[in-house]
Amino acid sequence: MTEAVIIGVGLHPFGRFPGKPALDMGADAVRLALTDAGVNWPQIQGGYIGSYEVANPDAIVGRLGLTGVPLRGVFNGCATAGTAVALAARAIETGEHDLTIAIGLDKHPRGAFAADPSVAGIPSWYGQTGLFLTTHFFGMKINRYMHEHGISHETLARVASKNFRNAARNEKAWRRTPLSPEEILASPVLNYPLRQFMYCGPNEGAAAIVMCRADQAHKYTGKPVRVRSTALRSRRLGAFEVQSPSFPVGEPVDSPSVDASRAAYESAGIGPEDVDVAQLQDTDAGSEIIHMAENGLCKDGEQERLITEGATEIGGRLPVNTDGGLLGNGEPIGASGLRQIHEIVLQLRGAAGARQIPGTPRVGYTHLYGAPGASAVTILST
Amino acid sequence: MTTTQRPVAEGLFTWPPAAAPLRLIGSECRVCGLVSFPAAATCVRCASDESKERLLADRGTLWTYTTQNFRPPSPPYDGPEAFEPYAVGYIELPGELLIEARLTEPDPDKLRIGQTMLLTLVPYTVRDDGTEIVTFAFAPVEESTHAEQEAS
Ligand SMILES: [Zn+2]
Numbered sequence: 001m002t003e004a005v006i007i008g009v010g011l012h013p014f015g016r017f018p019g020k021p022a023l024d025m026g027a028d029a030v031r032l033a034l035t036d037a038g039v040n041w042p043q044i045q046g047g048y049i050g051s052y053e054v055a056n057p058d059a060i061v062g063r064l065g066l067t068g069v070p071l072r073g074v075f076n077g078c079a080t081a082g083t084a085v086a087l088a089a090r091a092i093e094t095g096e097h098d099l100t101i102a103i104g105l106d107k108h109p110r111g112a113f114a115a116d117p118s119v120a121g122i123p124s125w126y127g128q129t130g131l132f133l134t135t136h137f138f139g140m141k142i143n144r145y146m147h148e149h150g151i152s153h154e155t156l157a158r159v160a161s162k163n164f165r166n167a168a169r170n171e172k173a174w175r176r177t178p179l180s181p182e183e184i185l186a187s188p189v190l191n192y193p194l195r196q197f198m199y200c201g202p203n204e205g206a207a208a209i210v211m212c213r214a215d216q217a218h219k220y221t222g223k224p225v226r227v228r229s230t231a232l233r234s235r236r237l238g239a240f241e242v243q244s245p246s247f248p249v250g251e252p253v254d255s256p257s258v259d260a261s262r263a264a265y266e267s268a269g270i271g272p273e274d275v276d277v278a279q280l281q282d283t284d285a286g287s288e289i290i291h292m293a294e295n296g297l298c299k300d301g302e303q304e305r306l307i308t309e310g311a312t313e314i315g316g317r318l319p320v321n322t323d324g325g326l327l328g329n330g331e332p333i334g335a336s337g338l339r340q341i342h343e344i345v346l347q348l349r350g351a352a353g354a355r356q357i358p359g360t361p362r363v364g365y366t367h368l369y370g371a372p373g374a375s376a377v378t379i380l381s382t
Numbered sequence: 383m384t385t386t387q388r389p390v391a392e393g394l395f396t397w398p399p400a401a402a403p404l405r406l407i408g409s410e411c412r413v414c415g416l417v418s419f420p421a422a423a424t425c426v427r428c429a430s431d432e433s434k435e436r437l438l439a440d441r442g443t444l445w446t447y448t449t450q451n452f453r454p455p456s457p458p459y460d461g462p463e464a465f466e467p468y469a470v471g472y473i474e475l476p477g478e479l480l481i482e483a484r485l486t487e488p489d490p491d492k493l494r495i496g497q498t499m500l501l502t503l504v505p506y507t508v509r510d511d512g513t514e515i516v517t518f519a520f521a522p523v524e525e526s527t528h529a530e531q532e533a534s
Contacts, residue, residue: 125390193448247479
């Protein structure tokens, strides 16, 4: 089977852009990715595009060129971009296309998502009585995790502080003001133990990734990044997942992040010990801590020491969310995972500028998790 | 003055309160025994569509919790405009399931993972005509009371 490699990445800044439609942000990201890859839009043979807010994201062809290219809309909650990348890579691996694109774009209003529970298959009373909030899950999951594995409130604050510090070195990030752990711990509690500055916010942005067959990469770039594996998993019965009015008692069942992670490592023939830089779904500071273990990058409870020692900092042993993550960038759902891959590609090329990790990173890892319990993992290497 | 009360949804818990002891209404798969809440016509373990009603235990332990310190978006939330923070948690009903519910105690410092919790009802909002809308919640059981009950 042919291998897919990434030859171009493009990122529209994440933030708020009044008056600029999501499709325009997406088109900008596509043009950046095409320029980076050294290809023209008419050369693209097929692609996958994801968005939460835009009803027909494939309408982007109206801004790029009506070439007749098959552009398939995908949506998988917060795992949308992971799905788009996986399918674009698969189209190359199976020989359907030689040159593909994955695109994500979104434009969310301010504040928490206000969805209709019935759309998620959940009864109305769950929303009426104030239980239908994803932030509850994040608060409850890290509260339980802190209780079981000895994670402190200070460690939650250190994670958020690190991601804002990294974002300050990223000209395309949204939250670029560094905050100390003390300032973060002084912000109001939103959902105990999580505070205002420990949460990411929905916002706007777009990203795109151009891929080609590995045996043709030399035509475009001297530094292709290999797509070693992609994996997507949904929740299994018994796992503790977001938006669950109830779940079964019994032995704990692994989250879809654990399942997707294992599948991705196995398929790549790469282990967690080989990962040089990781991008983990940090919807909140607690999620980054839990996801370190769920993705095999440490054991449960080791985070307290690792984070205190600075292991996840840009200069540390296992840098996590070097571009500021979701905390620093916000979450335009459809684009978020492509932003992660954009960052890993820059790091593996040695082109991440002020936030470049030291040494010669070979393996990068990205992870997404979202409602109602879906995870996507991508493993990339030089 | 009399206050009219109505449950937020039919079939969620036993109603009216005076008629029978308060219990949540779940279901049990007739094939594999999986307990569900709210009551489910089909089983997410074995896909059977044969289920029977099961009244769930009214007492369990607090598995985890969090607080809600800002007013949730409306819709879907239809609580009062004047917002009072509340807590939510998962209560483990032994041998049955873990249930997400409002907690009567809003202060996280007064909640503890593992503490005993008892089912109750709370009027979480009032309609324009004065009708109180009632939903289920769990209340911490005082440790001393609990110990006495265990001993008796
Ligand atoms: Zn069953």
